[in-house]
Amino acid sequence: GTVLRDQRSLHVVHMTAEMAPIAKVGGLGDVVTGLARACLTRGHNVEVMLPFYESLPEDQIDGLQHDRDFDCPKGRVWDGRMQSGSLRTSVFRGKIDGIPVLLLRPDWGSCNIFRGGRIYGGSYNELEAYLYFSRACLEYLKISGRQPEVIHAHEWQLSAVPMLYWDVYHASGLSRPRVMLTIHNMDNSGECRQDEFAYTGMPGEAFATVDKALDERTIGHNPERLCLMKGGIIYSNAVTTVSPTYAREALEGGAAGWLRSTLAKPDVAGKFKGLLNGIDTALWDPATDPLIPAPFTPERLEGKALCKRYLQQGLGLDVTPDKPIVACITRLVPQKGIHLIRHAVYRTAELGGQFLLLGSGHADGDFRSMAAHDFSDSPDVRLMVMYSEELAHLMYAAADMVLVPSLFEPCGLTQLVAMRYGAVPIVRSTGGLADTVTDVDSDSEVGNGYSFGGMDNASLNTALDRAMQTFREDRQRWTELSRQNMRIDWSWDKSARSYVDIYNHLASY
Numbered sequence: 001g002t003v004l005r006d007q008r009s010l011h012v013v014h015m016t017a018e019m020a021p022i023a024k025v026g027g028l029g030d031v032v033t034g035l036a037r038a039c040l041t042r043g044h045n046v047e048v049m050l051p052f053y054e055s056l057p058e059d060q061i062d063g064l065q066h067d068r069d070f071d072c073p074k075g076r077v078w079d080g081r082m083q084s085g086s087l088r089t090s091v092f093r094g095k096i097d098g099i100p101v102l103l104l105r106p107d108w109g110s111c112n113i114f115r116g117g118r119i120y121g122g123s124y125n126e127l128e129a130y131l132y133f134s135r136a137c138l139e140y141l142k143i144s145g146r147q148p149e150v151i152h153a154h155e156w157q158l159s160a161v162p163m164l165y166w167d168v169y170h171a172s173g174l175s176r177p178r179v180m181l182t183i184h185n186m187d188n189s190g191e192c193r194q195d196e197f198a199y200t201g202m203p204g205e206a207f208a209t210v211d212k213a214l215d216e217r218t219i220g221h222n223p224e225r226l227c228l229m230k231g232g233i234i235y236s237n238a239v240t241t242v243s244p245t246y247a248r249e250a251l252e253g254g255a256a257g258w259l260r261s262t263l264a265k266p267d268v269a270g271k272f273k274g275l276l277n278g279i280d281t282a283l284w285d286p287a288t289d290p291l292i293p294a295p296f297t298p299e300r301l302e303g304k305a306l307c308k309r310y311l312q313q314g315l316g317l318d319v320t321p322d323k324p325i326v327a328c329i330t331r332l333v334p335q336k337g338i339h340l341i342r343h344a345v346y347r348t349a350e351l352g353g354q355f356l357l358l359g360s361g362h363a364d365g366d367f368r369s370m371a372a373h374d375f376s377d378s379p380d381v382r383l384m385v386m387y388s389e390e391l392a393h394l395m396y397a398a399a400d401m402v403l404v405p406s407l408f409e410p411c412g413l414t415q416l417v418a419m420r421y422g423a424v425p426i427v428r429s430t431g432g433l434a435d436t437v438t439d440v441d442s443d444s445e446v447g448n449g450y451s452f453g454g455m456d457n458a459s460l461n462t463a464l465d466r467a468m469q470t471f472r473e474d475r476q477r478w479t480e481l482s483r484q485n486m487r488i489d490w491s492w493d494k495s496a497r498s499y500v501d502i503y504n505h506l507a508s509y
């Protein structure tokens, strides 16, 4: 549909460790790009500040040009004393996928921050790198004379930004911005020793109080430690996370761990909100997707059948429309319910379906040996331990069902993409999965998938078995469900409006 431009145009500067498509590891990258694009379309002035990782493909950055160099304050603690210094930093401008970006790179003659072949896991100290980057972003805003209405910081990596902004910058020239923090995952809250905070150029002691950034965990408590996310929450003017249910699980359950008490403080609870992510419907569009062999729409689903055939053929599986394809596209980390995925492989094969795994990450050993021992030359199972954008698109297009059995899930994008491609999600009802998937057997009106609650194999079976049965016994109902799912609007338009409401609120005082 057409998107109206907002009445008031705001200047918003994102500060982030990831940005799709070229600096993406997970959902964080997708969210920054999707939200930034939606806000640009609504007429706002949006810039994204991102580390200029050595691994970024420069040919995919349009109009890349040098902007300026500056000395970024940076310190360290040596022998109990803080030594102040600076790190020469270069800024480049350009566009990634049409979105204006500012890329910051430190002098590699004196450090190896952001060097290496991939985004995370290089040989540099990540905490040092992102504390430096947080400081560098603010320093650049100041010396370039920018006064955005909103600084939008993301995740633990940029959680020092609100702290530094209000304690260092606000009174010294960079005065207009209000700061918003979005938490995409509370699993990592950015533990940081007081002396390590010196990488920002500021001593950590000033933040080491209970009402600021002191780490308050009771088990393994270390009075020396700061928690960046806590500091970010306390110092930000607005704090969001990526679904209403995950926000509730953080306040009422265990999703935030000990940070629950921080979020529950009266002055925090009032500024904390869960906003559902959208998906990039231009990138994920089965009607135009260049990565799939046949386009399809809810009205013309023949293309989806062709995609299924094509993938079955390509992977050397039994080529048949009658076996449902259950796909799982995921990072292989404990959060994603690895033991449930493993169980689902066997259960699907047992029930006469086909299982396809596209998984990336560290916990890949089991799947490699499963593939070799139990499913080599199987006509029904392929376990692919790798990251592949192309295969992901093909799998969403070919799949009848997409499995997301996460133990916790802040929002989850795969179930949304699955629906857009006419697949039926099978999910564990948690976080954003609970907000976006309603079981067809609990509500036939808005039902769009199958869900289960427990963390054991039997719970998963209650959902998977029903899905398989419906596919087998009532194909007409299945096709109708697939068609309905494709018509649901998961675009950023809706979610972006909620973000803009908060931006406006912040800019109004």
Ligand code: ADP
Pocket (backbone or CB within 6 Å): 025, 026, 027, 028, 030, 329, 330, 331, 358, 359, 360, 386, 387, 388, 389, 392, 411, 412, 413, 414, 415, 417
């Ligand atoms: P998270 O951010 O926790 O990884 P999300 O569901 O929010 O989970 O986002 C995952 C994104 O990464 C989706 O776009 C999904 O398609 C993609 N993805 C995950 N694993 C792979 C993989 N092995 N190959 C290709 N894409 C993947």
